[in-house]
Amino acid sequence: xxxxLLAMTxxxxxFGALHAVRGVSLAVGAGESLxxxxxxxxxxxxxxLSVMGLHDRRAAWVGADQLSVGGMDVLSAGEDQLRALRGxxxxxxxxxxxxxxxxxxxxxxxxxxVLRRHRDLDxxxxxxxxxxxxxxxxxxxxxxxxxxYPHQFSGGMRQRVMIATALAGEPKxxxxxxxxxxxxxxxxxxxxxxxxxxxxxxxxxxxxxxxDLALLARIADRVMVLYAGQVVxxxxxxELYARPRHPYTVGLLSTVARLxxxxxxxxxxxxxxxxxxxxxxxxxxxxxxxxxxxxRCLEAPPLIETGPDAAAACWRVxxxx
Amino acid sequence: xxxxxxxxxxxxxxxxxxVSLATFMVARSTGDxxxxxxxxxxxxxARTELRAHLGLDQPAPVQYALFLLHAVQGDLGSSFVYKxxxxxxVVNRLGATFELALAAFAIAxxxxxxxxMLAALKRNTVVxxxxxxxxxxxxxxxxxxxxxxxxxxxAVRLQVLPVSGSDTAAAVILPAITLSLQSTxxxxxxxRSSMIEVLEADYIRTARAKGLxxxxxxxxxxxxxxxxxxxxxxxxxLGDLISSAVVIEAIFAWPGLGRLAITAVAQxxxxxxxxxxxxxxxxxxTINLLVDWLYTRIDPRVxxx
Amino acid sequence: MRPVPWxxxxxxLLIAVAVAVAVTAPWIAxxxxxQLDLRARLAPPAWVDGGKxxxxxxxxxxxxxxxxxxxxxxRISLTVGTAAALLGMLLGSTLGLLAGYxxxxxxxxxxxxxxxxxxxxxxxxxxxxxxxxxGGFAAVVxxxxxxxxxxxxxxxxxxxxxxxxxxxxxAARAVGVPTGRTLLRYIxxxxxxxxxxxxxxxxxxxxxxxAALSFLGVGIDPSVPSWGAMLDEGRNYLQSAWxxxxxxxxxxxxxxxxxxxxxxxxxxxxxxxxxA
Numbered sequence: 001x002x003x004x005l006l007a008m009t010x011x012x013x014x015f016g017a018l019h020a021v022r023g024v025s026l027a028v029g030a031g032e033s034l035x036x037x038x039x040x041x042x043x044x045x046x047x048x049l050s051v052m053g054l055h056d057r058r059a060a061w062v063g064a065d066q067l068s069v070g071g072m073d074v075l076s077a078g079e080d081q082l083r084a085l086r087g088x089x090x091x092x093x094x095x096x097x098x099x100x101x102x103x104x105x106x107x108x109x110x111x112x113x114v115l116r117r118h119r120d121l122d123x124x125x126x127x128x129x130x131x132x133x134x135x136x137x138x139x140x141x142x143x144x145x146x147x148x149y150p151h152q153f154s155g156g157m158r159q160r161v162m163i164a165t166a167l168a169g170e171p172k173x174x175x176x177x178x179x180x181x182x183x184x185x186x187x188x189x190x191x192x193x194x195x196x197x198x199x200x201x202x203x204x205x206x207x208x209x210x211x212d213l214a215l216l217a218r219i220a221d222r223v224m225v226l227y228a229g230q231v232v233x234x235x236x237x238x239e240l241y242a243r244p245r246h247p248y249t250v251g252l253l254s255t256v257a258r259l260x261x262x263x264x265x266x267x268x269x270x271x272x273x274x275x276x277x278x279x280x281x282x283x284x285x286x287x288x289x290x291x292x293x294x295x296r297c298l299e300a301p302p303l304i305e306t307g308p309d310a311a312a313a314c315w316r317v318x319x320x321x
Numbered sequence: 322x323x324x325x326x327x328x329x330x331x332x333x334x335x336x337x338x339x340v341s342l343a344t345f346m347v348a349r350s351t352g353d354x355x356x357x358x359x360x361x362x363x364x365x366x367a368r369t370e371l372r373a374h375l376g377l378d379q380p381a382p383v384q385y386a387l388f389l390l391h392a393v394q395g396d397l398g399s400s401f402v403y404k405x406x407x408x409x410x411v412v413n414r415l416g417a418t419f420e421l422a423l424a425a426f427a428i429a430x431x432x433x434x435x436x437x438m439l440a441a442l443k444r445n446t447v448v449x450x451x452x453x454x455x456x457x458x459x460x461x462x463x464x465x466x467x468x469x470x471x472x473x474x475x476a477v478r479l480q481v482l483p484v485s486g487s488d489t490a491a492a493v494i495l496p497a498i499t500l501s502l503q504s505t506x507x508x509x510x511x512x513r514s515s516m517i518e519v520l521e522a523d524y525i526r527t528a529r530a531k532g533l534x535x536x537x538x539x540x541x542x543x544x545x546x547x548x549x550x551x552x553x554x555x556x557x558x559l560g561d562l563i564s565s566a567v568v569i570e571a572i573f574a575w576p577g578l579g580r581l582a583i584t585a586v587a588q589x590x591x592x593x594x595x596x597x598x599x600x601x602x603x604x605x606x607t608i609n610l611l612v613d614w615l616y617t618r619i620d621p622r623v624x625x626x
Numbered sequence: 627m628r629p630v631p632w633x634x635x636x637x638x639l640l641i642a643v644a645v646a647v648a649v650t651a652p653w654i655a656x657x658x659x660x661q662l663d664l665r666a667r668l669a670p671p672a673w674v675d676g677g678k679x680x681x682x683x684x685x686x687x688x689x690x691x692x693x694x695x696x697x698x699x700x701r702i703s704l705t706v707g708t709a710a711a712l713l714g715m716l717l718g719s720t721l722g723l724l725a726g727y728x729x730x731x732x733x734x735x736x737x738x739x740x741x742x743x744x745x746x747x748x749x750x751x752x753x754x755x756x757x758x759x760x761g762g763f764a765a766v767v768x769x770x771x772x773x774x775x776x777x778x779x780x781x782x783x784x785x786x787x788x789x790x791x792x793x794x795x796x797a798a799r800a801v802g803v804p805t806g807r808t809l810l811r812y813i814x815x816x817x818x819x820x821x822x823x824x825x826x827x828x829x830x831x832x833x834x835x836x837a838a839l840s841f842l843g844v845g846i847d848p849s850v851p852s853w854g855a856m857l858d859e860g861r862n863y864l865q866s867a868w869x870x871x872x873x874x875x876x877x878x879x880x881x882x883x884x885x886x887x888x889x890x891x892x893x894x895x896x897x898x899x900x901x902a
C-alpha cells in the first residue's frame with residue numbers, strides 16, 4: 001500500500017474538561033473506504049473535524065502523535081496551509097444540507113466559490129464549472145438549478161448540491177458525516193449510490209461517519225467502531241458483520257432491524273448510558289453496560305489483534321465467556 | 322412584484338386611514354376650537370360665521386370625509402395660528418427633522434454594527450463586557466438628560482460645539498449623538514446576539530470547510546445572515562428616531578417637526594398638529610415599505626406576497 | 627451548574643433599592659420635597675465648596691432640597707411605569723390572544739390596529755393627547771399604555787398562532803372545551819413567559835417616556851415632585867447649578883438599568899436558547 005492519504009495516530013480532542021476523543025488511530029489510502037460508526041457523543045464527528053483543523057482553537061485542544069493528510073502535518077500547519085487543505089485536498093459532506101448550505105446564496109454560487117478558491121477559475125469559468133458539477137451529481141436541469149436557492153431544492157437534491165461543493169476542489173479524500181441521516185429512506189439509497197460511484201470513479205479515499213451500522217455494509221471496505229472516544233473494534237467490513245468480537249459491536253448489530261428475524265428479537269437497544277466524558281474512565285469504558293463483563297474489565301483493554309487487519313479492545317478476545 | 326406592491330400600498334393606505342381617523346377624533350373630542358380662535362368678547366354672529374368658514378358647522382363624519390378628500394389632494398387645511406397651509410408648514414420643518422434623524426440613524430448604524438460585531442467576535446472577553454456595559458447604560462440613560470450633559474460639557478465648558486440651532490453643520494453633531502444613543506445600543510445588542518447565533522450555524526462550518534478566507538466567511542457568509550433581523554429593526558428604529566426627535570429638538574432648539582408640534586399643542590392649533598402627526602406617520606409607513614422591499618433583496622426565502 | 631446571574635442580581639438589587647426608597651420616602655427624606663429654604667437657594671452638594679451639610683445633594687432655585695425631591699420623585703416614576711406596563715399588558719395580551727386564536731377577520735382588525743399604533747410617532751401622539759385631554763396621573767398612565775400594548779399584542783399573537791396548533795389544544799377543542807376556557811386554561815399559561823419579559827422592558831420604556839413627557843411640560847402636574855419635572859427645572863441652571871438636573875437623571879438611569887438587567891436575566895432564564 002502506498003503512503004496513506006490520511007494517517008492518524010493517537011488523536012486526542014478535549015473541550016475543556018470534556019475528553020471527547022481518547023486515542024483514535026486510523027489510516028485511509030486512495031480508493032479505500034473506511035466506515036466509522038458510533039452513537040452520538042462517541043467522538044466520531046470531533047475526530048473528522050480534527051482532520052480539517054476545523055475545531056475552534058479557543059474551545060478545543062487537539063493533539064496526536066501523528067495527524068497528516070497527503071503527507072502534510074495538520075497540527076503544525078498554518079492557517080494558509082489549512083485553507084488549502086479544506087475543500088481542496090479534503091471535501092466534506094455534512095449531515096443536514098438545509099442547515100449546512102447558506103440560505104442566502106444560490107447553489108451555483110456556493111459551488112463556484114470553491115472553484116474560484118481552489119482551482120483558480122475566473123467568475124465565468126467557475127459558473128460553468130458549477131453547472132457541470134451539478135450535472136455530475138445528478139441534478140436535472142443544472143443550468144436553471146444553479147440559480148436557485150437551497151430552500152428551493154428537495155432534501156435529496158440539496159444533499160447533491162452539498163456533494164457538488166465537496167467535490168468542487170477535486171479532493172483526494174472525501175469525508176461524509178452522516179450524509180443520509182436527515183433524508184427520507186428512499187432518497188438515502190440514491191445518495192449512497194452517488195457517493196459510491198464518485199468514489200470508485202475518482203479513486204477517492206472515503207471516510208463515512210454514521211450511527212447506522214447496517215448502512216456501512218454496502219459502502220465500507222473496513223469498519224471502525226467508536227465508543228466513548230475510543231476505538232473498540234476495527235475489521236474488514238465482511239469480517240465485522242460475520243464475526244463481531246466486541247460486545248458493543250454485537251449490541252449494535254442486534255439493534256439493527258433485520259427482516260429475517262422474528263419480531264420480538266428485532267431492534268433491542270443496548271441498556272444503559274455511555275460514560276460521562278468529563279470524568280476519567282477507569283477500566284473498560286463499556287463495562288458498565290456489558291453483559292459479558294468480568295474482573296479483568298477493571299483494567300482498560302488494549303486493541304487486541306483478532307485476525308488480519310482486525311482488532312477488538314476486549315479481554316473476552318483472550319478469555320471467551 | 323406588482324401584486325406585492327399593490328397589496329403593501331393598500332395596507333399602508335389603510336394604516337394611514339386609521340392614523341388620520343384617530344387624530345381627527347381626538348382633535349374634535351376636545352371641545353370647540355372656536356373659543357380659542359376668537360376674542361372672548363366676540364359676538365355670536367362672528368363665531369357662527371367663523372365656524373361656517375372653517376367647516377366646523379358640518380356633522381363630524383362630513384368634516385372627516387372632507388378632510389380626507391382634501392388630504393389626498395395634498396391639502397391638509399390651514400393652521401389656525403399661522404394662517405398658512407399646514408402642508409407647507411410641515412414640509413418646511415420636516416427637512417430639519419429628517420436631517421437630524423438621518424444623521425442619528427447613520428451614527429446608530431455605524432456604531433451599532435461596529436460594536437455589535439466586535440462584541441460578538443470578542444465574545445466573553447473584556448471588550449465584550451465593556452460594550453455590553455456601554456449598551457446597557459445607553460438604554461438606561463434618558464436621551465434628553467444625556468443631551469443636557471453634552472451641552473454642559475461640550476458647549477458650555479469646552480465651548481467646542483454649538484449649543485443650539487441649526488445654522489452650522491457642526492450644530493447637528495450634539496443633537497444627532499444624543500438622539501442616536503438608544504438606537505445604537507439596541508442595534509448593537511441585536512447584532513451581537515444574531516451574529517453569535519449565526520457564527521454557530523452549520524453553514525458557517527461548511528464555509529470554513531470549503532477553505533474560504535476568514536474575512537469572506539465572516540463578512541459574506543456570516544454578516545449577511547446576521548443582518549436579516551437587523552434590517553427589520555433598523556426600519557423601526559428610523560421611525561422611532563423621527564418620533565424621539567421631538568424631545569431632542571426641544572433641548573437643542575432644532576427647528577424641526579417636533580418644535581412645531583409642541584407649539585401647536587400650546588396654541589391648540591389642531592389642523593397643524595393633525596397635519597404634523599399625519600405626515601410623520603406617512604414617513605414611517607413609507608420607511609417600512611422600503612424595509613419590506615429591502616428584506617426581499619437580502620433574504621431569498623422571503624416570498625413576495 | 628448555572629453560573630450566578632450577577633447582572634440579574636444587580637438589576638434586582640437596583641429595583642429593590644428604588645422600591646424601598648419610594649415606600650419609605652416620608653421617613654428617609656431629610657426634608658419635605660416642597661419645603662423652601664430661601665436662605666439656601668442654589669446651594670451646591672455638601673461636598674462642594676459652599677455646600678451645606680443639611681442639603682446633601684444641594685438645593686434648587688427656590689431652595690428645595692434636591693435629595694428629598696429625588697427620593698419623593700421615585701414614587702411617580704415607579705407607580706406610573708408599573709401601572710402603564712400593567713395596563714398595556716392587559717390590553718395588549720387580550721388583543722394578541724384574540725387575534726392569534728380567532729385569526730381571520732379578528733386578526734386582520736387587530737393587526738391593523740397594531741400597525742396604526744406603530745405608525746404613530748409616539749411622542750407626538752402623547753403630546754397631542756396630553757395637550758388636548760389635559761394631564762394627570764390617570765391620563766399619563768393611559769397614554770403610556772398606548773405605547774406599550776403593541777409590544778404585548780405582537781408577541782402574544784405570535785405565540786398563540788404557534789400554540790393553537792399543538793396537540794393538547796387541538797385535543798381540548800376536539801372534546802368540546804368551550805373557547806373561553808381553552809384560551810384561559812390551555813393557551814394563556816404558555817404565553818406567560820414572554821409576557822413577563824415584555825413587561826419588564828415595557829416598564830423601563832414607560833419610566834423613560836414619562837420622564838420625557840414631564841420634561842416637555844406635559845403630563846404629571848409639575849408641582850408633584852418627579853424626576854422628569856426636576857430635569858425640566860434644572861435645565862435653566864445647567865451652567866450655574868448642574869446638580870439640580872444631574873441627580874434626578876442618575877436616578878432615572880439607575881432605575882431603568884435595574885429593570886433592563888432584570889428583563890435580560892428573565893429572558894435568558896425563561897428561554898435558555900436566547901441566552902447569547
